[in-house]
Amino acid sequence: MSNWPITVTQPFLPPLEEFTPYLREIWQTHRLTNAGPFHRRLETALAEYLGVEHIALLANGTLALLMALKALGLSGEIITTPFSFVATTHALWWSGITPVFADIDPSSLNIDPEAVEAAITPHTTAILPVHVYGRPCDVGAIQRIADAHGLKVIYDAAHAFAVRDSGGGITRHGNLSVLSFHATKVFTTFEGGAIVCPDARTKQQIDLLKNFGVADEVTVLAAGINGKMNELQAAFGLLQLQHVDTAIRRRREIDAFYRRALESVPGIDCPPLPPDIVWNHAYFPILVQPDYPLSRDGLYHRLRERDVHARRYFYPLISEFPMYRGLSSAAPARLPMARDVAKKVLCLPIYPALGLEDVTEIVDVIAGIG
Numbered sequence: 385m386s387n388w389p390i391t392v393t394q395p396f397l398p399p400l401e402e403f404t405p406y407l408r409e410i411w412q413t414h415r416l417t418n419a420g421p422f423h424r425r426l427e428t429a430l431a432e433y434l435g436v437e438h439i440a441l442l443a444n445g446t447l448a449l450l451m452a453l454k455a456l457g458l459s460g461e462i463i464t465t466p467f468s469f470v471a472t473t474h475a476l477w478w479s480g481i482t483p484v485f486a487d488i489d490p491s492s493l494n495i496d497p498e499a500v501e502a503a504i505t506p507h508t509t510a511i512l513p514v515h516v517y518g519r520p521c522d523v524g525a526i527q528r529i530a531d532a533h534g535l536k537v538i539y540d541a542a543h544a545f546a547v548r549d550s551g552g553g554i555t556r557h558g559n560l561s562v563l564s565f566h567a568t569k570v571f572t573t574f575e576g577g578a579i580v581c582p583d584a585r586t587k588q589q590i591d592l593l594k595n596f597g598v599a600d601e602v603t604v605l606a607a608g609i610n611g612k613m614n615e616l617q618a619a620f621g622l623l624q625l626q627h628v629d630t631a632i633r634r635r636r637e638i639d640a641f642y643r644r645a646l647e648s649v650p651g652i653d654c655p656p657l658p659p660d661i662v663w664n665h666a667y668f669p670i671l672v673q674p675d676y677p678l679s680r681d682g683l684y685h686r687l688r689e690r691d692v693h694a695r696r697y698f699y700p701l702i703s704e705f706p707m708y709r710g711l712s713s714a715a716p717a718r719l720p721m722a723r724d725v726a727k728k729v730l731c732l733p734i735y736p737a738l739g740l741e742d743v744t745e746i747v748d749v750i751a752g753i754g
């Protein structure tokens with residue numbers, strides 16, 4: 385195998401020389417941040433790429449979640465999934481909102497619309513679903529529930545960059561969609577994030593909030609925060625965007641290779657590709673079933689011994705962390721599907737630079753012949 389550990393993901397870095405013209409431009413203009421030229425260009429380019437009209441760039445995905453909640457003026461209770469990265473629920477906690485966990489659908493691995501409906505109370509103001517692994521939620525059912533009960537919907541689309549359904553880009557759904565451009569994501573600006581907005585007014589409001597609420601030299605219109613993406617990040621994003629389709633194609637090849645090779649391994653399930661979806665292959669989750677000779681953790685450690693760092697995304701469930709486990713919706717008996725999946729899931733390495741020789745060796749370890 386390679387000289388250093390194989391991690392679950394690795395950022396795609398274009399050749400260094402390709403970045404120098406961008407750096408030169410920054411050195412010439414002395415524009416480092418505050419909605420500079422690269423920031424504007426990246427917003428335009430991303431809107432076009434994602435097939436949306438309005439997008440606001442932010443310093444990271446967590447701030448983007450916080451600002452989305454603030455922009456919609458949400459409070460009370462928000463229904464969300466326990467099967468996600470902890471930032472999803474932390475954003476609610478930081479906003480003084482009570483998270484209400486609803487169980488997942490074991491086939492989509494996303495929040496179960498029926499469980500959402502059952503969790504609604506008079507205090508519910510919104511639903512915060514996650515397109516886990518970039519696999520789309522049941523957006524139709526979620527919107528019907530939201531409409532019937534007068535709730536807002538914010539999608540945590542941190543994993544779902546470039547994902548499209550039959551009608552277009554997945555981030556067009558809900559009141560707002562939030563993206564993360566962290567180094568571990570399919571498209572990265574080192575750290576970064578964005579909110580896809582339904583109209584120019586919402587984008588304006590977010591642009592105001594992310595710059596301290598400052599409208600001009602003497603006017604402060606809102607108690608905003610510093611959520612700005614800087615010019616270095618935005619410039620890198622523009623360069624990444626030129627390579628992202630190639631990077632996703634490479635991920636697709638690795639996905640297909642894993643799928644074919646693991647098909648015949650008893651006790652290893654690969655959740656099928658989401659139907660009618662152009663997927664980004666952000667992750668390659670497998671489910672280690674009881675008839676596999678090792679437990680999920682056993683397999684995780686076996687791979688570690690071979691310097692392959694697969695990850696147990698998402699274990700433990702968010703609802704099991706100390707700041708949330710006292711909530712009544714966090715009771716394990718209410719989340720049987722999420723608990724079952726969290727116990728079985730393992731995300732295998734997938735990233736553009738991962739060689740097929742390495743994928744073969746990973747598969748051999750899993751098949752018990754490596």
Ligand SMILES: *Cc1c(COP(=O)(O)O)cnc(C)c1O
Binds near residue numbers: 543575576
């Ligand atoms: C990465 C991630 C976030 C947080 O994004 P950052 O840019 O790291 O702040 C939020 N939700 C999910 C599901 C994520 O995977």
